[in-house]
Amino acid sequence: MSIVTAQRSEIVVAMARSWLLVPAVGNEVLAAAAASGADALVIDLEDGLPFAAKDDGRGCAAGWLERNPGWVRINDATTPHWQRDLDAIRGLPGLRGLMLSKTEAPEQVRDSAADIPGVPVVALIESAEAVVAVDDIARTAPVARLAFGIGDYCRDTGAGRTPMALAYARSRLVNASRAARIAAPIDGPTLAHGAESVRDDARLAREMGMTGKLTLANEQVPVINTALAPDSDDISWAESTIERLGSDGSRVTHGGHPPQLARAHDILRRADHFASRA
Numbered sequence: 001m002s003i004v005t006a007q008r009s010e011i012v013v014a015m016a017r018s019w020l021l022v023p024a025v026g027n028e029v030l031a032a033a034a035a036s037g038a039d040a041l042v043i044d045l046e047d048g049l050p051f052a053a054k055d056d057g058r059g060c061a062a063g064w065l066e067r068n069p070g071w072v073r074i075n076d077a078t079t080p081h082w083q084r085d086l087d088a089i090r091g092l093p094g095l096r097g098l099m100l101s102k103t104e105a106p107e108q109v110r111d112s113a114a115d116i117p118g119v120p121v122v123a124l125i126e127s128a129e130a131v132v133a134v135d136d137i138a139r140t141a142p143v144a145r146l147a148f149g150i151g152d153y154c155r156d157t158g159a160g161r162t163p164m165a166l167a168y169a170r171s172r173l174v175n176a177s178r179a180a181r182i183a184a185p186i187d188g189p190t191l192a193h194g195a196e197s198v199r200d201d202a203r204l205a206r207e208m209g210m211t212g213k214l215t216l217a218n219e220q221v222p223v224i225n226t227a228l229a230p231d232s233d234d235i236s237w238a239e240s241t242i243e244r245l246g247s248d249g250s251r252v253t254h255g256g257h258p259p260q261l262a263r264a265h266d267i268l269r270r271a272d273h274f275a276s277r278a
Contacts, residue, residue, distance in 0.1 A: 010069060011039040013097065013120050013144045014183035015273050018221045019214045021073060021189070024057035030064050036218040042071040045085050046101045054081055058088035065094035071122070076102035077111060086115045095119060097127065097144070099156040102152065104130045105138040113142050120144035122186065124153035131172050138180035146173045146212060150188030153183030163204055174209035186212035195223050202227035230271040238264035238271075 013018075020038035022030055024045055034041055043064060049057045054075075072089050073217045075081035077100070089095055096119065100112055103123035113121060123137050126149030130137070138146055148170060150161060159165045173185040187205035190213075198220045202213050206228055213224045219269055230238070241264040245251050249261055 010096075011200070012273070013040075015211075015270060016040045016186075017212050017214055018224040019071075019099075019122075019147070019186055020218065020221055021214060021216055024060040024064075025049070025053070026060060027064065030060070030068075030070075033218055034068065034070075036221040038215075038221045039212075039225065040071055040096075040217075041069070042073050042099055044073045044145065045081070046073050046075045048073075054084070058085060062088050062092060065089060065092035067094065069094045069096050071097045071099055073101060073124075074100040074112070076100070077108035081114075082112075086112065090116050097121065099147065100124060102126050103137055103151070106131055106136050109137065109140045111142055122147050122232060124149045125169075126147075127156040128153075131169050134172050134176040136181060139178040143180075143182060144178055145183045145186055145212065147186035147212070148173055148188045148210075152267055153188075167208070170205075170208045170210065178209075184209055184211040186210065186214055189214040189216050190220065191216075193217060194217070195220075198223045199227050200249075225274075229274050230267045234267050235271050238267040242268070 016039035018038045019040045020033050020036060020043055021042045021044045022033040024043045024208050030043065031158060043061045045054060045057050064070060068183060072085070072095065073140045074085035092163065098112055098116065098119060099122045100109060101124050103109060103125065109121055109123060119142070121143050123143050124147045125131060125134055125137070134146065137143060150166065153169060154157065154161055170187070177185050184190065185237045190201040202224050205213055211228060213228065215221060215224060241260055245261045249258060252258060
């Protein structure tokens, strides 16, 4: 039995909160990450590996995916590493999906999907060009979610990392996701390691309409999972709202009620999903 399967059932892509990026540098590192409780383990073949280590990293990723589930962040489609990454992981039984670095056009998604069909793609939005094209990217099959690459976006645009500086880009990802009828986007990582900083950033992401968060650190996983899951106050509000309005909306009396009822059902659906896989 695989390490992750032995620990708990997998969270579906649309619900996944913590997306743990782990460099493909050895089974011990990957095993520790798998034991962290992350909703999605993402083996990193891109920024997590220097160029000289990429061939070894591909071998490490392939070996892991022979026996264990995981996602893989592959290099962007404009580099020669992109095809080598795809060749290394194609057809492996543990491959759950691709995280496509520096996605800037729908064609990059389609080319990746044509090479490895049948797996979902998380498109990383990491530049001004990507933000401009995000609506088309979100509508391109098999994109399941968008993710915000904050560091590269800031480097590309000169923006700071404050909530105000990043509000436009975050909102574009949220609106593009909703318009394309895919799951809400995944926010970028918190570089500070303190739990309070991680919790504050996760709550900000949630306020912006995001339901997942990238992380580079195992210890951040439980903080993210808690911050992005419905808490007791959310569940209490949802239950009372459904009781007041009727599960089927039979006691709705004005136009403000249907959105409240829909939100209440979504909260309980998410809470039940996480509880059943704890």
